[in-house]
Amino acid sequence: MPEGSFITRDTNVSTNLDNNVGTKFTVDKQTKRADFEITQHITNIKLLKFIRTELGFGTVSIFEKNGFKYAKWFTSKRENIILLIYLLNGHLILEKRRHQFIEWLNTLNEVWNLNIQPKPFNCQVSLQTSWLAGFSDADAGFYTNVKKNFRGAARSQGGYYVRFITKFYITQRDEIGVLTKIKNLVGATNKISQLTNGKSNFLYNRLEITSTESTQILIQYFTEFPLKGIRKIDLLRWVRVQAYKNMFVVVSEKAAEKLARLITNLQEPTNGFTLSQEFSKEEKAIFADCPLNQKNPNYAPHKSKKKTITIKKSEN
Template structure:
């Protein structure tokens, strides 16, 4: 785990390990049966390995990432533009921090992600129902950052339905590389947008067959 949420994982492991310790002398058959099947877990530190060394970013993206296909008119021109973005947004501080003074920030991990993609970290402030929400955003918006993502997700495929959105997003990206004119792939982009992200109505889970997470 790479984020401040590791605190919650450590709490869960402490509870689990304490259950084993506190019940090791139990005479209850049910408890003895449970204890015979489990072992204490090791508490590991924050993962500081390279981003592309494991599938962590895949899980983060499945939870909080977004692929977008934006179609709009160019300003002052009678031409349509198709833009692709990958966006990852998360609150600025871990919500279980003890106090305002001791809040643990997500900035470090978002900075690591931005360095990996060679992009910037953006800060966002929203007011919803009189409450302030602060977040950090990392966005892949240029060709190089998108290629970096493609390389990563080809190595560690997404698990949720966002995998389907990624495939559609990737399809348009590839069309952009082979067609210099937007008009040559505009209809395809419009068609895909009708069954994409929140508007998606068709799903297939074939990508979970022989999933790399299920391999020993």
């Protein structure tokens, strides 16, 4: 379940970290009403419907704010809130969410006369659990340069070089420890950068993974733990572009435009979702038309030793 923001409504306390998209815990001390909601952009409504089906309760609704459409899954029923407490207690990974959950739980203990004690948070990011998949469904990005027709650097004689670019990225406020753990799990060596959201001077931490070895580990992980929301299609296209990248072939601008159209039209298979790197007949025809001296170019980057890991679902 996506980890998100906390807000408590009180005449003396107001802590609002909600930025429209995320998870929100609310408690109104005067009415003793508690709410729990997960908000996503309307395009990711499928993820919220999956959560509703898996939990067996809650409502999915659509709303508009500042000209943008969103969807949210929410519940305010006491029995559902208590069930969520037991589901989340001791099982959150983001540091800020842990603090927010404890504050939420303490408030509920007070206004509802409960006596549920916070459990130690001993869980960590792992490639043997589905946490990273759920987190990626809500907060990660799978970038390719397909919208640029795989345009690379400009050629001195005109035109441009074709380059297949893939990038997995996560941007978080704080949470440097979690980002570092993910980075180490996939063997990435790049530094975690910092950027702003363009509206304030606050710096956010950003992890970007571009290396072939680390990307292959992520593909292996997401094969074992599939995404459930709209980013599933982004992931599918990202995997296919990575397959192009792995070939180290040179294609023409015209061929790159054809490949870009094929990637853009790539949709979830009707017979079940798989992260197949098998090429279609059209893709095979494009690569077959490459001149022989460009199918295995001598100037191709050296291939590092393939890094493999064992990923399996936890028995816990």
